[in-house]
Amino acid sequence: MTTDDEPELEQEAAELVRPYVITNGRDLLDDQQFSLITLVTVHPEPPRTKPLDPERLGVLDLCSGGFLSIAEIAGHTRLPVGVVKILVSDLVHEGHLCSRAPVPSAQLVDRQILEEVLNGLQARFG
């Protein structure tokens, strides 16, 4: 599996005109800060000024109703996931949004999560 061609992938994705414009020409994020299932919502004490551009404003308004995952934000706004990650990242850095801390993928945690998933499925459908 070639992972060394990733910068190229990002570059090609960034060449797509619309996402490139929305994200002010920034490279798509390659860090692991946000995954598809990172949960975000509006910050309880947001800055006084709102973002000006319609895409960020749209994401912010969407998130004003409660917690959603990155994937859901992409689904509702019909923006590509890579773009949503950048918009959310900006909004988090500016203090508009906050995210639930990502879960460390330790075995102990997995064990607990699996237990809870099983109990939940059985309670709901069993």
Place this chain on the structure above:
Amino acid sequence: MGSRLALDDGVYLRNSVQTAAKILVVGHFAVGKTTFIGTMSEIPPLRTEEVMTQAGQGIDDPKGAPGKTTTTVAMDFGRLTLSDQLVLYLFGTPGQQRFVQVWEDMTRGALGALVLVDPERLEDSFPVMDLVEHYGIPYAIAVNRFDGTPVHSVDEIREALDLLPETPVVNCDARDQRSSADSLIALVRYLQSRLN
């Protein structure tokens, strides 16, 4: 103001939810992924689209021409709130092509995968099984029986797919909630057994 895009309450997670988990629902073209996710999801299933660079030489197509093409790949997903603090997302993506970035994104942090197979087209499942194995995702096989197809025994399927003895094989009707939930439960029990 008044230009709120915020949606109905039912769209949002409970505020108490702290943890999100992810299980993949994968399989070849038209095997029932979207149906399965629609059956299980508490919200109308959502879809995201990514423009992807597809490696010309995929593991599913070793003779493929070198070079790359860009393609739009759709991923559908649904959501199941399983306790006050835990939400489970089900992600479905076609497996007949190798979309590097989608698979990396999708598999990262996934608990496991349910591989839907059509017993009449078992060989079509090999590429997606290769992908899931390549990314190190533990999986169970859910045999989606379509109407009027002959019944194959679990042993026949196990042998034809060349599965490890411990890999669960369950029958599943993706249109039926109980049956679909049972397949997920079989997967989760298997995932638990691997930790012991």
